[in-house]
Amino acid sequence: MSLAGYIGCNIEIPLSDPDSNDLILIGICFSSKFDRQNVKKYQFTTPYVYEVSSDWGIEISKSTNTSTSIESKKKLIRLCEIMDSYLEKGDFFEHYTCWIGEEREERSSNLTLRLNEFDIDQIEIPEKTFVRFEK
Numbered sequence: 001m002s003l004a005g006y007i008g009c010n011i012e013i014p015l016s017d018p019d020s021n022d023l024i025l026i027g028i029c030f031s032s033k034f035d036r037q038n039v040k041k042y043q044f045t046t047p048y049v050y051e052v053s054s055d056w057g058i059e060i061s062k063s064t065n066t067s068t069s070i071e072s073k074k075k076l077i078r079l080c081e082i083m084d085s086y087l088e089k090g091d092f093f094e095h096y097t098c099w100i101g102e103e104r105e106e107r108s109s110n111l112t113l114r115l116n117e118f119d120i121d122q123i124e125i126p127e128k129t130f131v132r133f134e135k
Contacts, residue, residue, distance in 0.1 A: 001099050002030040003057035003127065007079070008044030008094040013086050015050070023078045029053035030100050038103035043096045043130060052079060057097035061126035073120045080115055080133065087115070087135045095131045102128070 007026070016025040031039075031051045040049040052058070058072045058079070083093050092115075098105065108128040115135045125131060 001101070003059065003097060004030045004035070004100050005052035005057040005095065005097045006031070006036070006039045006043070006049060006103075007052050007083070008040065008046035008049045008096075009083070009087070010046050010048065010091060011086060012048055013050065013083075016053075023075055024082060025053040026050045026082070027053055035100060035103050039096060039098075042104045043107065044094050046094060052095075057127070058095070058125060059097055059127055060120075061124045063126070072125075076125070077120060083133065084115055084135065089135055092132055092134045095125075095133065096129070097125070098128050 013026060015027040016022060018025070018027060028051055030053075036049050036051065058075050060069050060072045060076065064072070079095070087093065096107075105128065107130045108126060110130045111123070111125065112132045112134065113123070115133045
């Protein structure tokens with residue numbers, strides 16, 4: 001099984017070059033069209049849904065091993081940088097990480113953060129946490 005990360009937004013954004021060495025790629029990695037349709041229907045409020053490819057989803061919690069948590073923090077910061085370049089003031093994007101096939105399952109928690117105004121060391125984003133990032 002694979003831990004997949006998804007984002008939802010109100011604007012179309014370009015897919016990443018699959019040959020890019022960026023820490024975060026926006027495109028298709030683990031998920032199927034069916035998985036993305038389910039995450040859109042059951043988790044997101046936005047019309048556009050993308051898989052965030054990073055070889056593993058973003059999972060930040062006390063129960064996550066230290067190296068995974070550190071890497072997830074770097075990925076989340078990079079994702080916020082990317083999305084900041086596309087969003088206008090007042091807009092938002094949504095983020096959700098779950099195991100492939102669990103896109104329809106109930107969320108474990110919800111979180112709203114101001115884009116680029118949160119302390120990465122003070123937040124927890126375990127799997128099945130819905131996060132809304134507001135610009």
